[in-house]
Amino acid sequence: MWLPMLGMTALPHLGGLLGGFITRKEVKTWYLTLKKPSWRPPNAAFPVVWTCLYTGMGYSSYLVWKELGGFTEEAVVPLGLYGLQLALNWIWTPIFFGAHKMKLALIDIVLLTGTVGATMVSWYPVSRTATLLMAPYLAWLCLATALNYRVWRDNREKEE
Structure with missing residues (x-):
């Protein structure tokens, strides 16, 4: 039973790794030019932080999956919501750092936070x-949402 645990x-981290490629380039260029709060x-x-959060959320999903006996009918809502939040999480970086769409990224992260x-x-x-293991993620998203808002508010003229 260790293979599902490792996989989940x-x-x-897969989305995090892909997002990292986009972020690394933009942090040294476009992101440097933005006004950011102190x-x-x-x-x-x-x-x-994201390595810890991704690990916690992944392991949490495994605990729920295991408790519900896998991908059963009973698991559709809990694991479906998890999948939706994961997709919203993964698309934030390409929207914000890749497309420089700060307002659209803000909408995404608000939806993400609610879905979490x-x-x-x-x-x-x-x-x-599993629920408690997600609490640091939710707390971080609250901070990230506030940061996204402030960066968008203070840099609207730089949005592409």
């Missing part, structure tokens, strides 16, 4: 541990 724990985390924190909350609500009766 690793899955979120309270933003340092750039070096983001890969460390809904995922956690659907997981709570299944696995409290």
Whole structure:
């Protein structure tokens, strides 16, 4: 049973790795030109934080999957919401850093944050541990949403 655990724990990292290629280039060019709030985390924190968050959310999905007996009818909503939030997470980077669409990225991250909350609500009766493992992710998304808003608000003229 370790193979599903490893696979589901690793899955979120795939989008993170692909997003990292886009981000690395843009952080050194376009992102440098933007006005950013003083309270933003340092750039070096983001890969460390996202590695931890992706690992936690992936393992959490495994716990829910295992508890519900795999991809069963009962798992459609909890794992469907998880899949939706993962897709919203993965598309944020190409929207923000790739296309420089800060407002569209803000809409995406607001939807993402709400979907993570809904995922956690659907997981709570299944696995409290999985739900709690998602709490740091939700907290980080709240910070990231505020940061996305401020960067968009302060740099609207630079949006392409």
